[in-house]
Amino acid sequence: MGVIGLAVFFVLPLAGLLWRVPWSDVFSVLGQSSSRDALRLSLETTLAATALSVVFGVPLAWLLARMTFRGRGVLRALALLPLVLPPVVGGVALFYAFGRRGLVGQWIERWFHFELPFSIWAVILAETFVAMPFLVITVEGALRGLDTRYEDAAAACGAGRWTVMRRVTLPMIGPSILAGMALTWARALGEFGATITFAGSFPGKTQTLPLAIYLAFENGDPAGIVLSLLLLVVSMTVLVLVGSRVIGERGRMTPSPSP
């Protein structure tokens, strides 16, 4: 059954994609300005979303892993909700929060004369919304698995909280943060539903790779297949890197060796 499942759900679709790739046109398609715009936009927004996820996600993971307070369970459920929420629902929710008539959006527009939806910022926001839970869940797991005695040892040496964090805790969970970043980035790169709902699909402005692929596919443009191939290669690379020692989950120091 496992082998049949693997064939039907994973291998055959991949084979189908590879079968239709117009190999001779790959480089000319990638060279088209529409492809290049989508690629550039995707890189910019996903890197920004990954950075935002680290800035907000690491402290959030810390809070969930290390602090005991009422409502921690609710907070964790909220933080991880985008993992199971249909992205299009996320997009709708973002729209009614940050849109022109949205809960917060109307004030943003009144005070800053700035419209968030259908801008590059909306793309970044949508990608961060769906992808950050991957970082939170990875880093929280690493913090929970961490041997806190190393932090005690540092404190006993006279290290303050910041020194302990910088010289002991972060180096120990560093590999997990990298792994979380890779997963977050890959998820942001594939983001479709929330983006198209909240940011639209304006070429060169909010049309990221997945949106460009969908549009090309609808129009029977072979560029869609080539760009799909590109995303496939990127996803595989991230998977291999996360699984390998380069950014594998280590999360704890090995106890000092006996001879």
Place this chain on the structure above:
Amino acid sequence: MSDAGLVCDLRLQRGTLALELALTVAPGELLVVVGPNGAGKSTLLRALAGLLPIDDGRIVLDGEVLDEGASGRFVESRRRSIGVVFQDLLLFDNMSVVENVAFGLRSRHRPRREARRVALEWLERLGLAPYADASPTSLSGGQAQRVALGRALAFGPKLLLLDEPFAALDATTRGEVRREVRSHLATLDVPKLLVSHDPVEAITLADRIVVLENGRVVQNGMPDEIRARPRSRYVADLVGLNLFRGELRDATLTLASGQKIAVAVDSVPDGPVVATLHPHAVTLHADTPEGSARNVWITEVTDVDDEGERVRVRVGAPVPLAVEVTRSARTELALAPGSRVWISFKATEVVVEPD
């Protein structure tokens, strides 16, 4: 009376463990707190190190109150000048050996170059200078032990705490590392407190021993005193062991008196050793015993001590030994001071470790 050294009198509830004890450690003294797992040894150490506040009582080091239940005063771990050698050592793998040793100085905002210079001096003193820039993961157990000691001492603490420092080492290196550490500890004039569950370790290292059981001090005294008059069942098992020091050669242990004892060893190299023999591993007989025991001789009972179901008997020359027998054996053999008995024990009952 001078207020130098460690003075503590504390109460601390942690789960089912109620720790309640008073102890002092004088400058330069090495106090070994020994007790079974769960007796509260590590909890005591964590409280002294400031990783756990006490419920009641006080901890005073060189006249400074570090923790006081009544006033609520609590000096944080990082503000206490206490060096700790942790169980499993807990060296920082992402730093080099010299960075580990310099960590306490850097944490106290000493300039980088000065911290490095002091750390290098310590490595020199500990015989680790060639490994300064190596990773702690590349060191042997004994070397890692000395790095942990260096890290705990380099910033000039007023108290040194050691938590089961030899537990992670295997038997062949333990004796050697213990001897090294003992010689380094002897040169330090701060109070030193080591916790251990190993009676041999306690007896060979300690200036004074505190026996901890269920969170309370069962006995407090010099090693010889505690061995001679164990005050509880546990203490008797723990430190009432027969202890020999001598030279090991060809599976024979030669004591200073010249007496030879047959032992069974596989991984201990020839040379100076410490050996222990449990009192209940020794059998007493009225006549020449038959059987496979390799150590057999006739001796004289010097003392008989009734401890309830079990009786503790002391025998004299050629090797003074504590022996544990049942009440019925005592009656059968008519044991009394002055009676002649044969003793026997197997070579395999003697536990040998390098000294």
